[in-house]
Amino acid sequence: MDIVLNGALGKMGRMVLDACKLKGDRVVAIIERKGHPQIFSMVETQWGALKLLDDAKDVQVHADVGIDFSSPDGAVEFCEAMASLGTPVVSGTTGLSKAHLERMMLASQKVAILWTPNASFGVSCLREVVSLLASILPADYDCEIVEVHHRHKKDAPSGTAMMLAEVVANARGVKVRTGRNATMDQRGGDVFVHALRGGEVVGEHTVLFLGETDRIEVKHTALSRQAFAIGALELARKIVQKPAGFYTIKDLFPGIVR
Missing domain, CATH: 3.40.50.720 (NAD(P)-binding Rossmann-like Domain)
Structure with missing residues (x-):
């Protein structure tokens, strides 16, 4: 081309x-x-x-x-x-x-x-897995998304993290919320997204489904741009x-x- x-x-x-x-x-x-x-x-x-x-x-x-x-x-x-x-x-x-x-x-x-x-095609596969988990896991599995990028990245949370959060939110009919502080209401089933910045991390995205007796973590790590x-x-x-x-x-x- x-x-x-x-x-x-x-x-x-x-x-x-x-x-x-x-x-x-x-x-x-x-x-x-x-x-x-x-x-x-x-x-x-x-x-x-x-x-x-x-x-x-x-x-x-x-x-x-x-x-x-x-x-x-x-x-x-x-x-x-x-x-x-x-x-x-x-x-x-x-x-x-x-x-x-x-x-x-x-x-x-x-x-x-x-x-x-x-x-990244790997992130497309991550999206597929997250979509599947969000659709089959009971609603009492809380979902949290953590993304880590280099200190120079200008947007936060990352577009990928927000895309993953929307996948879960749409499957469950809940909202996407960013960050957390002591004045927030109880989670109420919403999807929470957290952004970390530091060093020269290319990109990491972890999606956690947290149940009362177990948890599932799905992670994608980019090793190179x-x-x-x-x-x-x-x-x-x-x-x-x-x-x-x-x-x-x-x-x-x-x-x-x-």
Whole structure:
């Protein structure tokens, strides 16, 4: 695939560059935020020097798909620009608001856009297991979700943790609540999400179902950001085959992800 990469010089962007070389794909255009110190400079890549752009509308080469790991505003602007060019998108940017998602959905009327808070296939499997447990365990098994990430992560709780919490909440007909303090009411069956930040932890998500006589813990630990980069490429191979519309991972793997 020929790829336009947004957030190309960030941690995830660099991982995608490496993953493309590993998987035989090619990045044909690179984009970063406005004000980035290297904007408009020539950046050496595995496919030669590419000019670093600050607006996807300036892309003048053909691409099969756009991949985005940037910021909420940057992700939406990228999706809108790619839609105007007729290029589908996979976005792994987290921290999006309802307004951001609404703009993405509007852009998806022109092209296929997949948004996921976590591109790892392992997390998709975790979601499946959590969905199953939430649907079969008695309601008196309390559910708590703990996520740990590096100190630089801007959003909290993580998009993945909130996605897992929504899976449980929807299965049980309860609410999602973040954190806990002494003034809170009794849990009342709600799903509680807790965020920890420190060091350089790539990402850990633990879902606990706590009963009176036993407990079940399901955990996913990302050992490298490469898992997200490779996952994004695999999702891109699928999204390029889809008609215009807004997609999540469960739309692409209906037999695997609930």
